[in-house]
Amino acid sequence: MLEQLVGDSQALDRAIAGEELSYKDGLDLMNYDNLHLLGAVADDARKKLVGDTVTFAASYYMNYTNVCAASCQMCAFYRKEGADDAYTLTPQEIEQRVSIAKQIGATEVHIVGGFHPKLPLEYYEDMMRIIKKNHPQLNIKALTAAEIFYLSKLTKNSTKEILSRLKDAGLDSMPGGGAELFHPEIRGKIVRGKCSGKEWLDVIEEAHTMGIQSNVTMLYGHIEKPEHVVDHLIKIRELQKKTNGFITLIPLKFSLDNTELEQDHLVNNECSSVYDLRIIALSRLMLANTLNNISVYWVAYGKKLAQVALSNGGSDLVGTAFSEEIYRAAGKPTTSSVEELATMVKEIGRIPSQRDTHFGILKQF
Numbered sequence: 001m002l003e004q005l006v007g008d009s010q011a012l013d014r015a016i017a018g019e020e021l022s023y024k025d026g027l028d029l030m031n032y033d034n035l036h037l038l039g040a041v042a043d044d045a046r047k048k049l050v051g052d053t054v055t056f057a058a059s060y061y062m063n064y065t066n067v068c069a070a071s072c073q074m075c076a077f078y079r080k081e082g083a084d085d086a087y088t089l090t091p092q093e094i095e096q097r098v099s100i101a102k103q104i105g106a107t108e109v110h111i112v113g114g115f116h117p118k119l120p121l122e123y124y125e126d127m128m129r130i131i132k133k134n135h136p137q138l139n140i141k142a143l144t145a146a147e148i149f150y151l152s153k154l155t156k157n158s159t160k161e162i163l164s165r166l167k168d169a170g171l172d173s174m175p176g177g178g179a180e181l182f183h184p185e186i187r188g189k190i191v192r193g194k195c196s197g198k199e200w201l202d203v204i205e206e207a208h209t210m211g212i213q214s215n216v217t218m219l220y221g222h223i224e225k226p227e228h229v230v231d232h233l234i235k236i237r238e239l240q241k242k243t244n245g246f247i248t249l250i251p252l253k254f255s256l257d258n259t260e261l262e263q264d265h266l267v268n269n270e271c272s273s274v275y276d277l278r279i280i281a282l283s284r285l286m287l288a289n290t291l292n293n294i295s296v297y298w299v300a301y302g303k304k305l306a307q308v309a310l311s312n313g314g315s316d317l318v319g320t321a322f323s324e325e326i327y328r329a330a331g332k333p334t335t336s337s338v339e340e341l342a343t344m345v346k347e348i349g350r351i352p353s354q355r356d357t358h359f360g361i362l363k364q365f
């Protein structure tokens with residue numbers, strides 16, 4: 001059926017045949033004008049690779065501090081030390097919140113924050129130890145590769161030493177944040193004071209090599225060009241071939257409100273839903289056979305668009321978030337129950353399954 005429809009794009013032909021797509025293929029698909037067909041091919045690839053199950057995790061998202069030494073142009077979350085609404089939680093406060101989340105069903109904690117210029121490495125070790133001691137079954141998914149890189153500069157320890165100490169303290173896996181877009185041409189315009197794309201990839205490779213698996217994100221919908229998106233996906237693919245350490249790709253739609261990019265009128269509107277769907281489809285096709293979990297961040301899309309994204313190559317929902325201060329800072333709704341997500345999935349005729357951090361199935365609905 002799909003084979004009869006195509007013929008006007010060699011890149012799409014290759015995607016249908018399940019071949020690895022080149023950089024040029026990626027660019028061709030970023031510019032391909034039949035979005036319905038692109039989405040249908042991506043959906044077909046999703047079905048062949050992972051079937052009809054849509055997964056989601058009961059995850060507790062927590063930001064331990066909003067104090068940050070960096071000042072990224074795409075961020076609405078950071079505060080400088082001493083600001084009225086700056087905060088930093090103690091390890092004990094973190095554990096109390098985690099404890100409540102666990103009581104309502106969380107199986108993992110997703111902990112990220114700003115680059116705090118004064119917190120010592122022991123703070124992070126204490127945080128993990130106290131969580132692990134009280135909740136040994138919870139997966140501690142904490143600190144992005146960008147935070148690890150910052151901590152290494154701050155404490156003058158190697159990134160390997162930091163990762164090793166945190167692993168000993170209870171770190172199980174890592175979130176995918178801070179990846180943004182790796183290409184230096186765009187990265188310098190959206191982040192200020194954060195590691196380079198290469199440094200991010202080096203740290204995450206080190207983590208993977210030590211047995212710490214991670215997610216990876218891609219921030220799109222701001223001032224990027226198609227080549228930056230394709231470059232990002234190819235770099236993920238290349239590292240995944242080497243380490244097999246990425247758990248899922250989470251394309252993150254840029255959230256405009258209260259960011260420097262908005263204030264400087266460099267971005268005046270969030271990207272269209274059509275672009276969102278193109279990104280999901282392209283992610284599926286560029287990573288096919290290498291990283292087969294493509295997550296849809298419903299918090300940024302809203303539930304209806306998230307359902308469409310799941311029909312354009314997505315296979316997992318992220319954002320079963322009992323809290324998410326970063327998106328809340330940019331005015332987005334952030335909470336939903338596992339049951340609500342299951343209903344969303346049933347409404348599009350797919351099979352909802354609650355998963356753990358590493359995509360082991362815990363419960364089918």
Ligand code: SF4
Pocket residue numbers: 068069070071072074075076077078113114115191192194
């Ligand atoms: S994106 Fe992260 S590193 Fe950049 S300013 Fe925001 S909190 Fe800080």
